[in-house]
Amino acid sequence: MEVRVRFAPSPTGPLHIGGARSALFNYLLARKCSGKFIVRSEDTDLERSSLVSERNILEALRWLNISWDEGIEVGGDYGPYRQTERLELYREFTDKLFQSGQAYFCYCSEDELEQERQELISRGQPPRYMGKCRNLTAEERAEKEALGVKPVVRFRVPEGKQIHIKDLVRGDIIFDSDGIGDYVIVKSDGIPTYNFAVVVDDTTMKISHVVRGEEHLSNTPRQVLIYQALGLQSPHFAHISLILNTEGKKMSKRDGDTAVIDYRAKGYLPEAVVNFIVLLGWSPPGEQEFFSMTELSEIFSLERVSKSPAVFDLNKLKWINAHYLKLASRERIAELALPYLREMGVLTGELNSAQRQWLLNFVATVIDHLSCVSEVSDFVHYVHGSDVQEPDEEARQMLRGEQVPAVLNLFKQRIIETETITADSAKLIMKQITKELKVGGKLVFMPVRIALTGQMHGPELNNIIALLGKENTLKRLETGAAWLRD
Numbered sequence: 001m002e003v004r005v006r007f008a009p010s011p012t013g014p015l016h017i018g019g020a021r022s023a024l025f026n027y028l029l030a031r032k033c034s035g036k037f038i039v040r041s042e043d044t045d046l047e048r049s050s051l052v053s054e055r056n057i058l059e060a061l062r063w064l065n066i067s068w069d070e071g072i073e074v075g076g077d078y079g080p081y082r083q084t085e086r087l088e089l090y091r092e093f094t095d096k097l098f099q100s101g102q103a104y105f106c107y108c109s110e111d112e113l114e115q116e117r118q119e120l121i122s123r124g125q126p127p128r129y130m131g132k133c134r135n136l137t138a139e140e141r142a143e144k145e146a147l148g149v150k151p152v153v154r155f156r157v158p159e160g161k162q163i164h165i166k167d168l169v170r171g172d173i174i175f176d177s178d179g180i181g182d183y184v185i186v187k188s189d190g191i192p193t194y195n196f197a198v199v200v201d202d203t204t205m206k207i208s209h210v211v212r213g214e215e216h217l218s219n220t221p222r223q224v225l226i227y228q229a230l231g232l233q234s235p236h237f238a239h240i241s242l243i244l245n246t247e248g249k250k251m252s253k254r255d256g257d258t259a260v261i262d263y264r265a266k267g268y269l270p271e272a273v274v275n276f277i278v279l280l281g282w283s284p285p286g287e288q289e290f291f292s293m294t295e296l297s298e299i300f301s302l303e304r305v306s307k308s309p310a311v312f313d314l315n316k317l318k319w320i321n322a323h324y325l326k327l328a329s330r331e332r333i334a335e336l337a338l339p340y341l342r343e344m345g346v347l348t349g350e351l352n353s354a355q356r357q358w359l360l361n362f363v364a365t366v367i368d369h370l371s372c373v374s375e376v377s378d379f380v381h382y383v384h385g386s387d388v389q390e391p392d393e394e395a396r397q398m399l400r401g402e403q404v405p406a407v408l409n410l411f412k413q414r415i416i417e418t419e420t421i422t423a424d425s426a427k428l429i430m431k432q433i434t435k436e437l438k439v440g441g442k443l444v445f446m447p448v449r450i451a452l453t454g455q456m457h458g459p460e461l462n463n464i465i466a467l468l469g470k471e472n473t474l475k476r477l478e479t480g481a482a483w484l485r486d
Contacts, residue, residue: 003035004208007061007068008201010042011054014259017251017312018213018243019057020064021277025240025305026211027066028278031297038205039071040081042198044191049084060260064270065293070205078205083197090192093200093230094153094185102229103185105151106133107144128181129154153186155196155226163221168209168238168302175221183222195222203232211238211302238302241281242309251312267336267373269328272321280310290323318371325370334359336373344377346384358467361423365463382453383467386475389454391483398456399483403439404447408484410436411448412477415470426465451480 007023009015015023023039030037039061043049058073070076080086097103106129108116117127134156136144144151161177185196192200198219202210217239227234245251263273275291282305284291291299325333338359341347347355366379381389391399398404414429415421434444449461452473458464465473 001208002206003030003033004038004206005030005035005211006038006040006071006202006205006207008040008042008198009057010045010048011050011057012045012048013053014261015057015060016259017277017280020060020260020273021243021280022212022240023061023066024064024274024278025282025300026209027068028296028300029209029211029302030069032300035208036069037067038076038078038081038207039068039074040083040201040205041072042083042194044083044194044197046084046191056259056261060264063264064260064274083192083201086197086201087190087192089204090186090197090200091190093196094192097155097185097226097229098153100229102156103153104134104156104182105136105141106154106182106184107136107141107149107151108132109149126179128179129183131182134182150188152184152188154182155185155222155229157182157225163224165220165224165237167217168236169241169305170217170239170307173217173220177221177225180221180225185226195219196226199223199226199230199232202235203227203230207235209236209238211240214239214242238305240305241307243280243312244309246311246313248309248311265374267340267370267375268317268321269324272317272324275324276317276320280312281306281308290320322371325367325373330360330363330367333367333373334363337363337376340374340377341380344380346380361463362467365459365467369459379459382455382458382464384472386472386479388452388476388479391450391454395450395454395456396483398446398450399480401443401447403437403443405484406437407433407439407444407447408451408477408481411444412474415465415473415477418470421466421468421470421473423460423462423466426462430462447480451483452476 005026007019007026009019009023027037029035039058041049041054043054054072061068068074070078071081094103108129112132113129116130116132120127120130133151133154141151157177157180159178163175163177165173165175167173183195184193186192201207220237220239224234243251260273264270271292274293274296278291278296278300282300284299284304334356338347341359341362347359351359362376362379362383365383366376369379370376381387410433411429414432418425418429430441430444430448434441437444445461446456449458449464450456452461452464452468453476468476
């Protein structure tokens with residue numbers, strides 16, 4: 001049997017981490033089994049669905065390097081791949097259910113349904129449709145339609161039946177049909193509901209495995225009943241765990257539950273995000289922590305997907321991203337950093353060769369301090385412009401050392417004498433000062449660092465001096481000298 005899996009988002013908003021994980025697991029399963037990965041759109045929520053959201057979802061998938069073999073914008077033998085373009089197909093399957101007596105029209109109003117719901121709740125029973133329209137005669141239906149009532153179509157749920165589902169992640173699960181109630185499969189406007197449309201889509205697209213989030217588990221018995229009513233074989237189901245925050249609660253934006261594209265905007269690398277989300281509910285064999293997409297495609301399996309909730313730890317994502325930032329070429333990170341520096345006015349217009357080299361040197365200087373590229377903005381003050389941050393009291397105390405005036409004066413003199421400041425020339429200057437004044441390295445480096453940056457810690461001092469350049473270094477020294485008099 002060919003493995004055919006799908007990712008079928010509803011285009012009512014951007015792709016979030018949970019959806020990205022479902023897409024990734026399906027993609028990896030298809031690649032592992034030399035199967036097909038299909039992307040389609042469940043766009044039957046006419047009020048909220050949009051092509052803008054659809055494009056954003058596809059853009060996010062492509063950014064993550066998740067490609068699809070069939071589906072939207074790719075085509076294939078089982079299209080169309082948007083539900084709103086498949087309405088005639090749904091009508092054909094609806095007719096089959098009518099012909100077998102397993103579907104019927106329901107004319108109940110919202111008020112009637114709500115009253116029934118409240119009565120069941122008051123009795124301590126789960127809300128469900130009690131079958132008021134199950135056995136209407138042709139005359140009764142004609143009366144309703146004469147009044148202009150537009151019916152929905154309900155599926156006739158068999159009574160007293162156990163629905164067995166063999167879940168590839170959760171094992172054998174049994175549902176009781178009596179707790180379901182007849183459910184709507186086509187709304188009054190002719191649009192199919194999720195549980196009906198997904199069955200038609202999966203069977204006509206020959207989907208072999210349905211890998212999706214745990215929140216869909218309660219939908220599965222309804223779908224299985226439709227498969228059985230149509231005389232069709234159900235696909236294999238695998239429901240992956242919820243994603244919770246580090247406190248074991250539902251994720252919020254504060255925890256990192258933001259659109260995948262937002263992670264790109266913050267300067268996360270796609271390979272880092274993929275490496276992070278694959279570990280949300282899946283455990284690799286061995287002790288390896290970092291994987292390429294090719295490696296994941298070779299070792300991924302549903303057998304190693306956990307039933308337990310996955311924990312989204314933003315700090316772990318930053319740690320993984322920092323690892324990949326260090327592996328990336330400086331040219332790649334420079335291009336990603338450039339928009340942030342343009343926004344701050346550090347670099348403008350078309351870059352000349354000197355500016356581009358400055359950018360590459362800046363990236364090399366700060367890369368070990370970054371967990372995402374957007375953090376380059378936090379390091380600009382070290383290396384750009386003539387303004388110095390005000391030092392705190394601890395830093396000011398360091399400037400009160402008796403050797404400090406001599407250190408700063410000699411440093412200034414050496415900078416003036418040096419025609420072109422580079423990291424190497426700065427390093428030589430610092431070495432000469434320690435030798436000439438016969439003081440320890442810290443007693444030289446620390447006052448210079450504080451005079452130039454206002455801080456006791458930060459990127460490599462030699463690189464800071466080189467990035468500041470001769471003019472800004474001398475201007476900052478004037479400010480640092482003024483602090484000596486405070």
